[in-house]
Amino acid sequence: MSTNWTARDVPDQRGRVAVVTGANTGLGIETARVLAERGATVVLAVRDVAKGERAARDTGGDVSVQQLDLSSLESVRTAAAELRQAHPRIDLLVNNAGVMYTPKQVTRDGFELQFGTNHLGHFALTGLLLESMLPAEGSRVVTVSSVGHRIRAGIRFDDLNWERSYSRVGAYGQSKLANLLFTYELQRRLARRGTTAAVAAHPGVSNTELVRNSPAALRAVSDWLSPLLSQPAAMGALPTLRAATDPAVLGGQYYGPDGRGETRGHPRLVTSSAQSYDLALQQRLWAVSEDLTGVRFPV
Template sequence: MTVIITGANSGIGYEAAKKLSEKGAQVILAVRNAEKGKLAIDSIRKENQEASVEIMSLDLADLASVSNFSAAYTKKYRSLDILVNNAGVMIPPYGKTKDGFELQFGSNHLGHFALTGLLLPLLKKTSGSRVVTLSSIAHRGASINFDNLDGSNGYKAMKFYGQSKLANLLFARELDNRFKQNGIETISVACHPGISNTNLFNLGKGETPKYLKGLMKLFSQPAAMGALPTIYAAVDDSLTGGEYIGPDGKGNRKGFPAIEIPAQGVFNKEIMTKLWVVSEELTGVRYEF
């Protein structure tokens, strides 16, 4: 079984890579920082010398890098069992990707949209394959402002983070719908880690302030627990596509993985279709079903 996990050098992605490699999967850590990726691999192999893990360079904030990664992977591998769209940036100061997209929407959604589309031929020909895309409880109350996707008409970091995570959730469901409409066996599943204590929680300013670390322990769970919904979404045989997996505790903030009902009315067909069309236009990646 071959698995790609974006942003697998730390946090949820690292924990998922460690667990899936323990189960015998060949895991590709698709990372921006090769040095951090190497440290992650050394750490995984320290616990499991037999782990089949490797790093490949991927910067989701650069469509050329996404294209290069896809080409390199396709040249080396003939199949892809699981693609985990995990990497993300959370509430940074206003910034843009190499291609001029707002950093969170560009990295969290558009980069993964392009990556999935470019790897689609391999996914389609791999029996039992699936795509897992990470969303967040931040999708609740979020909306997609198609008139200000680049943040040029005003930027609020948390609002734009919620927008990107809503986009992840809508993409995951729309992708599964299109798989089914076209008779493709591949499935698409969304998940979220609840509130997990990972390096995403640096508030875009470096290290988490000490006063927040104490609060985090009350409301969050370790990354190893936060990774369970990802692992469940990636390997559970009972899933048929279109599900949303999250922790089963209060407010879905922590706990063990279970199928979760997203915020009411979130799967608006018109918005899902518009997001898909806009994403194809912005990335230049057209899905060939």
């Protein structure tokens, strides 16, 4: 292993099946590309199939496309059923897709868009695919969070859908905090089985399309600061790839860049906010998420 962990450190992935959400651009396609180069059978789970097919052609290797709209629980259920049929064994699920700083919108099921897409959609997808993962020794669920889980973040159980007032930043922070609370509670449940691990990662500040929904003023600031603070998507994908493939990774860990403020750099083990480790908060969010999605986990 090199001192600075890179894509070259990803071990042989032949014989493994990996599902990567949001894999037609940015961090997702970079993650999928490396996994495919290392021999994995990779499924790009994307909302736009045409874009996914173009990404699959560009990626090369054993890559296919699965339609998945995380803002629709019906779409999540359909995609999960098709994935289980096509791949009875799934070794890796990368919950990568996300939306950021969107105007106030709701999903098809009436959830605030960022919480519904970033957390509830992935919560449901994971629960519906887990039966195909539990028999696979060494399988992993990797969920991509963000440094944003620390910014104006909290779980507003009395107003999860931000109906009383809306903050783009606060809603995004809630969804990214939820990603971590979900990962840690999932790992606690998976530990009893011992075959599958739940791990989290974040890309630091990466040059992707994620800021496209931000207000114009924020995009302008981002464009100005980007050369100073951000890193290419290929670097931003490294924490996810390490969480997904490094044999030394343990369930319940969190990986991010090693640079100042975790904004850029090579992936290393990092810590998340104090409230993300709150067991009562993890369990309460889990119960609420089961109720909202109607998905019960087999662990």
